[in-house]
Amino acid sequence: MTPYQLWTSYYTIIRKDVVRMVRIWPQTFLPSIVTSTLYFLIFGAFLGSRIGEVHGVPYVMFVVPGLVMLAVVTNAYMNTAFVMFQSKFFARNIDEVLVSPTPPWVLVAGFVSGGVLRGVVIGCLVLAVSLFFTHLSIHSLFVIFLFLVLTSLVFSLAGLVNGVFAKSIDGINIVPTFVLQPLVYLGGVFYSTQALPGFWGTVTKFDPIFYLINGFRYGFLGTADVPLYVSTGLLVAFSAAFLLAAWYLIRTGLGLRQ
Amino acid sequence: MELALDIKDLKKTYASGTPALKGVTLSIPQGDFFALLGPNGAGKTTLISIVTGLADKSSGSVRVFGVDMEKEPQKARLHVGVVPQNFNFNIFEKVIDIVVNQAGYYGIPRSVALPRAKKLLTDLGLGEKLNVTARELSGGMQRRLMIARGLIHEPKLLILDEPTAGVDVELRRSMWAYLEKLTKSGVTILLTTHYLEEAEQLAKRVAIITKGEIIVNGTMEEVLAMHDDSAPKDKYRAGKLEEVFLKLVEGDAPTL
Numbered sequence: 110m111t112p113y114q115l116w117t118s119y120y121t122i123i124r125k126d127v128v129r130m131v132r133i134w135p136q137t138f139l140p141s142i143v144t145s146t147l148y149f150l151i152f153g154a155f156l157g158s159r160i161g162e163v164h165g166v167p168y169v170m171f172v173v174p175g176l177v178m179l180a181v182v183t184n185a186y187m188n189t190a191f192v193m194f195q196s197k198f199f200a201r202n203i204d205e206v207l208v209s210p211t212p213p214w215v216l217v218a219g220f221v222s223g224g225v226l227r228g229v230v231i232g233c234l235v236l237a238v239s240l241f242f243t244h245l246s247i248h249s250l251f252v253i254f255l256f257l258v259l260t261s262l263v264f265s266l267a268g269l270v271n272g273v274f275a276k277s278i279d280g281i282n283i284v285p286t287f288v289l290q291p292l293v294y295l296g297g298v299f300y301s302t303q304a305l306p307g308f309w310g311t312v313t314k315f316d317p318i319f320y321l322i323n324g325f326r327y328g329f330l331g332t333a334d335v336p337l338y339v340s341t342g343l344l345v346a347f348s349a350a351f352l353l354a355a356w357y358l359i360r361t362g363l364g365l366r367q
Numbered sequence: 368m369e370l371a372l373d374i375k376d377l378k379k380t381y382a383s384g385t386p387a388l389k390g391v392t393l394s395i396p397q398g399d400f401f402a403l404l405g406p407n408g409a410g411k412t413t414l415i416s417i418v419t420g421l422a423d424k425s426s427g428s429v430r431v432f433g434v435d436m437e438k439e440p441q442k443a444r445l446h447v448g449v450v451p452q453n454f455n456f457n458i459f460e461k462v463i464d465i466v467v468n469q470a471g472y473y474g475i476p477r478s479v480a481l482p483r484a485k486k487l488l489t490d491l492g493l494g495e496k497l498n499v500t501a502r503e504l505s506g507g508m509q510r511r512l513m514i515a516r517g518l519i520h521e522p523k524l525l526i527l528d529e530p531t532a533g534v535d536v537e538l539r540r541s542m543w544a545y546l547e548k549l550t551k552s553g554v555t556i557l558l559t560t561h562y563l564e565e566a567e568q569l570a571k572r573v574a575i576i577t578k579g580e581i582i583v584n585g586t587m588e589e590v591l592a593m594h595d596d597s598a599p600k601d602k603y604r605a606g607k608l609e610e611v612f613l614k615l616v617e618g619d620a621p622t623l
């Protein structure tokens with residue numbers, strides 16, 4: 110295929126995914142908006158004033174980056190995991206691409222881009238919702254955007270890998286509840302590790318999402334529990350590791366052929 | 368003449384251990400209308416899956432218009448269209464989107480694909496259904512949707528896996544007419560079917576496959592010549608091809 114044909118195919122895959130997301134918006138966009146509204150309400154209006162300031166900002170402002178990340182992580186992940194799984198097992202419409210000259214890497218790039226798009230859009234929506242509850246200070250738009258995009262990328266790729274290997278829909282649905290949410294909650298959404306010495310402070314430092322939330326929070330506050338270069342380095346390393354995993358899957362045909 | 372499809376000693380054993388193809392050799396000249404017949408489980412769908420890139424072969428070779436499927440899979444697929452046996456589209460998508468997106472996977476932009484899809488769907492009697500979701504179509508309409516999808520990139524070889532299964536007589540005949548029109552325009556057709564009358568009407572060449580092996584392969588005249596007119600007739604009279612078929616695959620057909 111010529112570059113233009115490859116582009117057309119890539120665009121088709123993304124467009125189709127976006128049409129799907131918009132068609133089922135109560136499942137794709139609404140849930141994160143509803144849950145984050147509740148969080149902002151509770152931690153901003155109800156509890157925030159009693160907790161006071163963390164890192165020199167109102168508590169609700171402190172929790173915004175973590176809650177945005179929670180939404181980004183689960184949405185990016187679920188998007189690719191679900192699209193991959195359902196087109197492979199339910200309708201088997203993945204065959205539409207497999208019979209075509211579209212190479213596997215374009216298929217993967219298209220699926221992952223759909224997940225990144227969903228993650229970034231959700232992130233922006235949740236940020237927009239947070240504006241009803243707090244004033245957002247912005248330290249570096251670049252860092253915010255970098256963390257938004259790279260986090261979406263990492264978890265889209267993770268979702269893709271899971272979607273390829275999952276043997277049942279449960280294999281996909283349990284991950285957000287049993288893996289992603291605990292990692293995000295223990296990753297310092299609601300607290301600063303400076304206030305958490307000892308055992309739990311150490312546990313938190315083994316949580317990769319802790320670094321993502323910290324880097325993202327740095328973009329807003331200009332301060333964080335860990336230096337920016339550590340969180341950025343880790344994020345880039347994760348992206349590279351998952352890209353490698355995706356490349357391996359592509360080489361082996363994603364287990365899609367019999 | 369260049370061959371549209373050239374299969375040599377193709378073998379396939381599924382991961383489960385089922386040997387589905389045991390060395391199939393088959394060639395289809397360009398412009399031909401070829402019928403592949405065989406009882407259930409003979410290996411027809413397996414053969415088609417390998418040719419269309421949905422299954423990996425165990426050994427052997429497949430060439431499409433001279434292009435080796437293994438060496439240049441993307442190039443080989445460019446000119447092949449397929450209408451699969453089982454429905455494999457997302458039923459929540461709109462009819463027009465299913466066809467236009469398929470064009471996209473072949474690198475055809477929407478601006479080109481949209482008018483082409485409308486014409487194809489209209490020719491196939493789905494002109495009123497462009498903007499409904501696929502789940503709102505009847506079985507016969509869904510089948511025709513898959514034909515439109517298989518033709519959107521104007522393939523030179525169209526492969527249809529039991530396209531008329533479960534389709535009523537009237538519609539089946541109109542599908543025949545459509546396929547004949549296609550061959551006249553130069554498209555090579557490979558068709559598998561259960562209806563031997565259909566093959567007898569349409570095909571120039573036939574092969575019969577059972578248990579993963581081709582047992583007959585020739586022009587329709589040659590195969591029909593195998594018909595034994597003097598054979599004792601049982602109480603059911605079938606078409607000539609059907610009688611040849613029954614004689615050859617005798618014992619392989621499931622008994623009730």
Ligand SMILES: Nc1ncnc2c1ncn2[C@@H]1O[C@H](COP(=O)(O)OP(=O)(O)O)[C@@H](O)[C@H]1O
Nearest residue numbers: 367381383385387406407408409410411412413
């Ligand atoms: N995905 C699969 N895994 C394992 N065995 C299969 C698979 N698909 C088909 N088979 C087996 O391969 C043989 C040929 O099947 P198939 O090609 O579907 O036959 P046909 O299309 O002629 O009815 C059968 O024995 C079938 O059970």
Ligand SMILES: [Mg+2]
Nearest residue numbers: 411412413452
């Ligand atoms: Mg079959």
